[in-house]
Amino acid sequence: xxxxxxxxxxxxxxxxxxxxxxxxxxxxxxxxxxxxxxxxxxxxxxxxxxxxxxxxxxxxxxxxxxxxxxxxxxxxxxxxxxxxxxxxxxxxxxxxxxxxxxxxxxxxxxxxxxxxxxxxxxxxxxxxxxx
Amino acid sequence: xxxxxxxxxxxxxxxxxxxxxxxxxxxxxxxxxxxxxxxxxxxxxxxxxxxxxxxxxxxxxxxxxxxxxxxxxxxxxxxxxxxxxxxxxxxxxxxxxxxxxxxxxxxxxxxxxxxxxxxxxxxxxxxxxxx
DNA sequence: TATCTGTTATAGTTAGAATATAACAGATAG
DNA sequence: CTATCTGTTATATTCTAACTATAACAGATA
Numbered sequence: 029x030x031x032x033x034x035x036x037x038x039x040x041x042x043x044x045x046x047x048x049x050x051x052x053x054x055x056x057x058x059x060x061x062x063x064x065x066x067x068x069x070x071x072x073x074x075x076x077x078x079x080x081x082x083x084x085x086x087x088x089x090x091x092x093x094x095x096x097x098x099x100x101x102x103x104x105x106x107x108x109x110x111x112x113x114x115x116x117x118x119x120x121x122x123x124x125x126x127x128x129x130x131x132x133x134x135x136x137x138x139x140x141x142x143x144x145x146x147x148x149x150x151x152x153x154x155x156x157x158x159x
Numbered sequence: 160x161x162x163x164x165x166x167x168x169x170x171x172x173x174x175x176x177x178x179x180x181x182x183x184x185x186x187x188x189x190x191x192x193x194x195x196x197x198x199x200x201x202x203x204x205x206x207x208x209x210x211x212x213x214x215x216x217x218x219x220x221x222x223x224x225x226x227x228x229x230x231x232x233x234x235x236x237x238x239x240x241x242x243x244x245x246x247x248x249x250x251x252x253x254x255x256x257x258x259x260x261x262x263x264x265x266x267x268x269x270x271x272x273x274x275x276x277x278x279x280x281x282x283x284x285x286x287x288x289x290x
Numbered sequence: 291t292a293t294c295t296g297t298t299a300t301a302g303t304t305a306g307a308a309t310a311t312a313a314c315a316g317a318t319a320g
Numbered sequence: 321c322t323a324t325c326t327g328t329t330a331t332a333t334t335c336t337a338a339c340t341a342t343a344a345c346a347g348a349t350a
Contacts, residue, residue, distance in 0.1 A: 040338060047257040054260040066295065077340045082296075093264065099295045099348040112265040120258060121279060126178040127254055128279050129185040133224065134243040138280045142273055148252060148259050149269045171307060197326065208309050213327075230317040230326045 029065060030057060033074050041076055045084045053093060053104060054152050064094065064102040160196060161188060164205050172207055176215045184224060184235060185283050195225065195233040 031048055033041055052058040064070070067085060071078040085102055088094045092110045095103050112120075131141050161183060164175055183189040195201070198216060202209040216233055219225045223241045226234050243251075262272050 042338075047260070050257065050264060051260040054263040067297095068295085079341090080339065083338090085296085096296070098297085099346085101295065108266075109264045112262065112267050112271075116265060117275065120262065121275060123258055124255075124276060124279055126181065127251060128276065129178070129182040129283065131243065131251065132185040132280075132283055133181060133240045134247060135239075136243050138277065140243075141280070142276060144248065144252060145255060145259065145273060145276060146269065148255055149263075149272070152260065152263055173307075198328095199326085210310090211308060214307090216327085227327070229328085230315085232326065 029070065029073060031070075031074050033076065042080050042083050042087070045074075045081070046087055049084070049088060050093060051152075053109070058104050060104050060108050061106045062104045064104065066101060160201065160204060162201070162205050164207065173211050173215050173218070176205075176212070177218055180215070180219060181224060182283075184240070189235050191235050191239050192237045193235045195235065197232060 030052060031045065033044055035041070037044065049058070049064075058064075064085075065073065067078045067081040071081045085094065085096065089096055093105055095105050097103065128141065162176065162179055164172055166172070168175065180189070180195075189195075195216075196204065198209045198212040202212045216225065216227065220227055224236055226236050228234065259272065
């Protein structure tokens with residue numbers, strides 16, 4: 029796997045892991061139908077507890093990113109994650125809100141902020157091409 | 160004050176308070192030089208502990224949003240917060256990164272994401288006009 | 291039968307968040 | 321001078337989240 033956990037980070041391990049798997053999907057490193065390691069193997073792989081991995085899998089399942097076949101294993105949702113609905117967008121706005129407020133305070137205008145967003149988008153679409 | 164804390168939220172009180180003050184600055188409700196309540200009065204105002212308020216003031220001071228005159232009180236930084244530097248932008252990118260990854264997974268394209276950002280920006284610039 | 295899967299249960303440690311109470315030093319108003 | 325305000329520091333406690341550890345269970349598979 030491409031997982032890289034920073035145990036010193038203030039960001040909880042399970043959040044780091046969740047983000048990296050979601051980013052793996054966004055970049056096309058993980059495609060619908062692809063298998064994910066078992067909770068035990070992934071846990072020993074990155075040197076953490078299996079419960080932490082299980083927690084992440086539950087969150088990803090809840091988010092529609094993965095499907096869990098009880099005794100088969102974990103698979104990236106063959107249908108892909110559900111499309112962004114109104115609830116998702118509201119949460120997204122709530123997350124972006126404080127970032128934009130701080131950026132405005134620090135003298136960034138809309139254009140500068142959007143440029144940064146575009147850069148991040150390019151990072152994903154470019155790496156999607158590579159594969 | 161315009162502060163509104165949700166004690167039931169999973170988001171820590173001190174984060175909520177910090178965000179709301181920063182948003183107050185971004186919207187022009189708080190202008191450079193404006194005084195902020197003392198840690199004790201604001202704490203009793205919103206029904207929380209003075210140490211929680213003090214923690215927020217320390218964070219805001221560290222971020223350059225406010226200036227603390229030991230026995231006078233707390234004031235919005237007369238020079239305004241420092242401009243966004245490279246470090247700030249890197250942190251901003253790190254914060255936006257997982258949001259964009261999740262949005263891509265959920266079928267949002269760059270245009271849809273930028274539109275939401277623009278909406279949030281309008282919320283600030285519009286309210287800035289009101290004042 | 292042995293081994294793998296996710297799942298559940300229980301218990302422990304550690305750290306962060308929030309509160310409570312108290313005290314200190316400098317400034318200010320009476 | 322005294323009383324009161326300011327931010328600041330210290331100490332202690334409570335509660336929860338995050339993480340780990342060990343064990344067991346049920347279903348599937350080789």
